[in-house]
Amino acid sequence: DATAHPSFDGHQQVDFRVDPVSGLRSIIAIHDTTLGPALGGCRMWPYANDMDALDDVLRLSRGMTYKNALAGLPLGGGKAVIIADPKTDKSRALFEAFGDHVDSLGGRYITAEDVGITDADMEIVAGRTPHVRGIRATGLGDPSPFTAWGVFCAMRTAVGFALERASLAGLTVAVQGLGHVGGRVAALAHADGARLIVADIDQARVDEVVARNGATSVPVDRIHAVTADVFAPCALGGGLNETTVPQVRAGIVCGAANNQLRTPQDGASLMRRGILYAPDYLVNAGGVISIAPERPGMTADEMKSRIARIGDTLGLVLSRAKMQDLPPEVVADRMAEERIAAARRDRSA
Ligand code: NAI
Incomplete structure (x- = not known):
C-alpha cells in the first residue's frame, strides 16, 4: 500500500x-x-x-517545493x-x-x-x-557561478546582521570544498577582502585556491573547527552533526552544500551555541533561480541582481528568527509554507 x-x-x-x-x-x-x-x-x-x-x-521533491517558494519563483x-x-x-x-x-x-x-x-x-x-x-x-548555462553568487550575497547579509559589517573585508572565511561552487565562493570572498582558510580532499583544488587567493589550507577533518568569522560548507551534506557542531568556532555558518544539518537537533544546537545558521536551501537557490524560466533572455547581470534577493530574504528570516527566538531554518520553512498557503487562498478566493 x-x-x-x-x-x-x-x-x-x-x-x-x-x-x-x-x-x-x-x-x-x-x-x-x-x-x-x-x-x-x-x-x-x-x-x-x-x-x-x-x-x-x-x-x-518536497525540498524543491520549499526552495522554489522561498526563492520567490512561480x-x-x-x-x-x-x-x-x-x-x-x-x-x-x-x-x-x-x-x-x-x-x-x-x-x-x-x-x-x-x-x-x-x-x-x-x-x-x-x-x-x-x-x-x-x-x-535554453539559458545561461552552468548554474554553479550563480549558486556561488547567491551564497556570497547571503554571506554579506549574515555578517551585516551578526557583526554589523557592510562587507567581508578583514573577516576570515573558512571554505569546506572547493568545487564548482566552493571555489567561486572563495574567490568572491577574497575579492571582497576576506582572509581564506580552505580544505578539499582534492589537493589540486587546494593548491589552486592557495595560489590564486592567498588562502591558508588545513586538513579536511579540521576545516569546520578553525577560528573564523564564517564557515562555508560547500562539499557534501550532513556536515553539521552531533560531533562537528560542538567544534564549530565560527559565529556564522553560510554555505552551498545541500542538507547541511544532519538532524533538526543540530540546528537547535547551533542556535544554543549562539551560532548564526543561514538555511542551506535559501542560501544555495541561485542555481535554480538561474535556470527558472521567469524572464527568458535575461542577461547574466540581470540574473545576478535577481539572485541578490537571496540576501534580502535571509535578512527577513534572521530578523524574524531573532524576534521569535526560533532557529532560522524553522522560520525559513514557515515562510515557504506561508507563501504557498497565501497562493492557495488567492486561488480559491
Ligand atoms: P563539486 O562536486 O564541484 O564540488 C564539491 C567539492 O567538495 C569537490 O572539490 C570535492 O573534492 C570536495 N569534497 C568532497 N568531500 C569533501 C570533504 N569531506 N571535505 C572537503 N572537501 C570535500 O560540487 P558543487 O557543484 O560545487 O556543489 C557543492 C555543494 O553545493 C553540493 O552539496 C551541492 O549539492 C550543492 N549545490 C550545488 C549547486 C550548483 O549549482 N552546483 C546548487 C545548489 C546546491
Whole structure:
C-alpha cells in the first residue's frame, strides 16, 4: 500500500516508468504545484533497491517545493530519479525514454540536471520534451557561478546582521570544498577582502585556491573547527552533526552544500551555541533561480541582481528568527509554507 509510506505526505503525484526496451526505470515525484509547474533536477544513481529510490525522490521533491517558494519563483517542487549507474548504464535510448516520461506529464514537471547527469544527457532529453531547463541552448548555462553568487550575497547579509559589517573585508572565511561552487565562493570572498582558510580532499583544488587567493589550507577533518568569522560548507551534506557542531568556532555558518544539518537537533544546537545558521536551501537557490524560466533572455547581470534577493530574504528570516527566538531554518520553512498557503487562498478566493 503505497499511501502508507510516511514520506508520501503532501505529494500530489508520483509516476513510475519502466521501459524494457531502453532499460529505463524512473520515478518522477511532483510534490506541490500551487505556485506553478514543479521544477527540480533529475538524479541518476544506482540505488540498492526501488524503495531507496522512492525515498530519495520524495524527500528531494518536497525540498524543491520549499526552495522554489522561498526563492520567490512561480514554480512548485518536483524531482526525478533514474535508477541506474551513470558510469555504465547511459544510452541515447535511455534518455529518450526519460524525455518521453517527462513529456507524458504535460509540463506539470520540468526537469534539469542533478547528480549523475550531464549537459549532453539533457540535450537528448530535450529532443523529446520542451520541459527541460538549464541546458546551454535554453539559458545561461552552468548554474554553479550563480549558486556561488547567491551564497556570497547571503554571506554579506549574515555578517551585516551578526557583526554589523557592510562587507567581508578583514573577516576570515573558512571554505569546506572547493568545487564548482566552493571555489567561486572563495574567490568572491577574497575579492571582497576576506582572509581564506580552505580544505578539499582534492589537493589540486587546494593548491589552486592557495595560489590564486592567498588562502591558508588545513586538513579536511579540521576545516569546520578553525577560528573564523564564517564557515562555508560547500562539499557534501550532513556536515553539521552531533560531533562537528560542538567544534564549530565560527559565529556564522553560510554555505552551498545541500542538507547541511544532519538532524533538526543540530540546528537547535547551533542556535544554543549562539551560532548564526543561514538555511542551506535559501542560501544555495541561485542555481535554480538561474535556470527558472521567469524572464527568458535575461542577461547574466540581470540574473545576478535577481539572485541578490537571496540576501534580502535571509535578512527577513534572521530578523524574524531573532524576534521569535526560533532557529532560522524553522522560520525559513514557515515562510515557504506561508507563501504557498497565501497562493492557495488567492486561488480559491
Ligand atoms: P563539486 O562536486 O564541484 O564540488 C564539491 C567539492 O567538495 C569537490 O572539490 C570535492 O573534492 C570536495 N569534497 C568532497 N568531500 C569533501 C570533504 N569531506 N571535505 C572537503 N572537501 C570535500 O560540487 P558543487 O557543484 O560545487 O556543489 C557543492 C555543494 O553545493 C553540493 O552539496 C551541492 O549539492 C550543492 N549545490 C550545488 C549547486 C550548483 O549549482 N552546483 C546548487 C545548489 C546546491
